[in-house]
Amino acid sequence: MKKYYVVDEKRKLILTPYEKFIRSVKRCLNTDLISGLAFIINETFKRGNTATIKYPMEKIKLDNRYRAVHRLQRFIESETERCIGCGLCEKICISNCIRMETKLGEDGRKLVSNYSINLGRCIYCGFCAEVCPELAIVHGVEYENAAEQRAYFAHKKDILTPIDDLINQVEFEGSGSLRADADEFVKQTPNYYDVMKEREALIPNSNSSEEKTNKEAKDV
């Protein structure tokens, strides 16, 4: 597909008075002017037709890729927090505004006891969401972060999906999220060996085991 045109510097300019006259007559008699005028009048007198929104009662719906104030997601199935406390967001944050507290949880797993983002420093670059291996920290839609003071913190309790609101949690589609066909890129791990062996025992005479395992892997 041709996306650009070479400017023809040698093209002939319309210069004769006759040609100029013909051009202006054509433009005057064309209906474009009238139809344009009609559209404007029509739009002007339409009811409830305004570009101005009544903020804060009305808000614009932002695109998925807009990077607003962060959210901490939960697993929908188990309701547990996705954040494992690896600290990569803290490490990668170029404005140094993320800080987290972790400890040994009662279940023997790493527990993120608190999490904070200094929104006065955050430049909404999205690196934290990009680096998060668990898709736990994502960008939300909350863009109203004017505050009386510069340092304005979001703590874990502010940004973590509340349990009773879990049903409304949507999978993030912005920067850092998985691509739609991500499943196809998952490689079979050595741990899959166990499953594979069990299945092989169940299915006798499996000639094309290679193909089968691949298929089964997808099934799992």
Added chain:
Amino acid sequence: MKININGKECIANEGDYVLQVARANDIFIPAICYLNDCSPTLACRMCMVEVDGKRSYACNTKVKDGMQVLSNTQELWDERNAIMQTYCINHPLQCGVCDKSGECELQNFTHKAKVDTQNHWIKEIDRRHKDWGLLQYDPSLCIVCERCITVCKDKIGDNELKTTARGGDAPDKDFKDTMGKDAYAVWTKFQKSLISPQNDKSLECQECGECVSVCPTGALINKNFQYRSNAWELTRIPASNPHSSDCELLYYDIKQKSIKDNSKMIYRVSNDFHFTTLNKAARFAYDITSDCKGKDTAEFNRLVLLFKENKIKNVKFNSYITNEEAYILELLRAKFGFNLVNNEALCFQEFLKTFCSFAGSFYNASSEDVKKSDFIVIAGSFLRHDNPTLSYKVNNAIVMNKGAGLYFHPIKDTKLSKIAKNFVNVACDYGKEAKVLEFILQYFAKDLPQDLGYIKEAFYEEQIEVEVKSKDAEGNEIKEKQTQTIKKSSLAKELGFDEDKLKDLLLKKSNFTLIVGNDYFYHENAKYLAYLLANIQKSTDFKVMLIPPRTNTLGVSLICKLSKACDGFTMGYNERGDFSFSNDEHNNLASSSLIEQEGTFVNYDTRLVPTNAALSFKGYFLNDLANELGLNAKYTIDYTEQLPKDKGFLNIAFDDLTNYYDNAGNNHRGYLINTCEFVKNLNQELQIPQNQQLACECNKDDVVILANPVGNLSKYTNKSSFFNECASLYASKDYLAKHNLKENSMVKIYDDKDEIIIKVVLDKDIENGAYLPTFDDKINPYKFFKTRRYYALNIKEISHE
């Protein structure tokens, strides 16, 4: 001798391993399992090199002159890649939450060997976490490099870890053809074994935490640190161990306390484990700072006024203090004329002065000499309890040099005598301290001064029956019993020691070290002991080492003019006094702890080592007081340069001092004190002290000694949440049986004047004795122990009726 590694000419010593030479010359050869000063285990095989065209392992190949070593060929890296691949089989991908992430050697070498695929698989097995007291062991992260086992055996001496069966499948034989030989061998071993405590359940060690420190992965982890911080968030502050006189190099890893509290906190203590070992106190007693809210001006002004009006007659302090502070106190003493009171340092100082003036030099052994020696005698020290780090060095020497040794102490320390068969515990009686030294002189001295002539004559004759073979007139062999008279040392007999044994112990030994500890410094006969010791240094092959009892006892002894307390107002610096300027809980004015201070210590190797402040202190430093009283220095460390030259200090500024070990293990910490200068300026009268005959006043079964349990060295370590114990009487099993006591029962210990009521606790690692600790401020054992470290105390169980 010269060898060539990767085209670089390196100078090596006879007996060095290739790996050591490479490291000393900054040539990188990967190795996971090898630890400096330990025997090579050859578990990881990563250090494979080509020596003159042949494959061998750098960690256990000794150098030969003109050797050609290659460590970087593609072939070797392919093999290493295969080995690293086997380590990654079924290794959980939990780097995100693993505590070692960021400082994990498995991560590092996986990247270094460029592992990007996994071609092998094996069935997963049950790998549940194991709870070992302070530690947690995660078998799934363990790569069985056996570093923990090696360090525990070769350095620490507890020997508390072993390998055990893992119970995994053997790798498929098909892999043998597709992967390298070494990789397959490593994998097979890795599938077979796992680490476990000697008794399979829990660790019964002194909990020094060195195994955690050396673990290359997150398999062994301290529970108190687990999941609290990532390695990369912590700031490392180099410092020196403030709890004992080894003053080993350690790092405080600090980070902000929490989201709300921005002030710094120590999360853990780490060390350069190839070259230093830390004891339990150094590793765990770091949360000992008191919460000082700010400057208490009123109390401070009161203290200044007390000084200015010359009301203070005594300043009592202890040796947990930096050289700079000691020097400030000394300057103030010169200005205001009060007494500097520090009994423990005074005893040590007098002992040292007597020793130096008779020996004509300072004590001449350092911990480095201990590590090199193959015959070690320890006298007058309850070593593992007094200075755990030195006991590690003794263990290291005896294990690595196939050494032997004698340990003269009435209480048998079973852990110490387990080091080797040739390390003999001689249970000499209390009161026979002088006899030990006299025996050493008798046996080893080349020529003795005249006034010690009686030692030469301390022999007795013994008749023994010997079988003599001879032939009768007909040529038949007959055995005849004859009596022979032989000369035997009466000193050895008094010590209850068979001197014939010594001959076997001394076979092929050439480096001798004598270590002397607390018992002798606090002894009422200390002067005579010091005199004997000086003669040992002068006239035998022994190198002599004194263990300064507290962190900076040596520094204080060098710098301060100490005296006994007189009547009058006492200011206690870090001690209790009429006015306490102290970091204890009961103080008038808060002072900083050693973790909050910059300064220097003098360690037992007579080395001045710097330490940095890990945390900030908001209150008044001693320097603030000094400035108010007419001295002038912006920071305490301005005094480092001014430390007295005639005592052996060099005028080097604090900021010019270095604090590290280089790759070859050379010590670059601070500088060595010029001890000749100190000895030269000693104005000690040379009056040969007399051996005092001590009245043996007691029933020996009742004797209790003054010692702390291993690791809990002082009231400062006990402030830490890891210790925080109540003082008990720690007794051996036979002591309990002798006195008819039950474990954990309350007892009264008393003499004719005083008594203490205390719990009695069993210490499994000792035999034939009991000890009373000093770490608890609430119980004062010093009311019994005045001139010696041991005392016969009556003991009675209190019934609950």
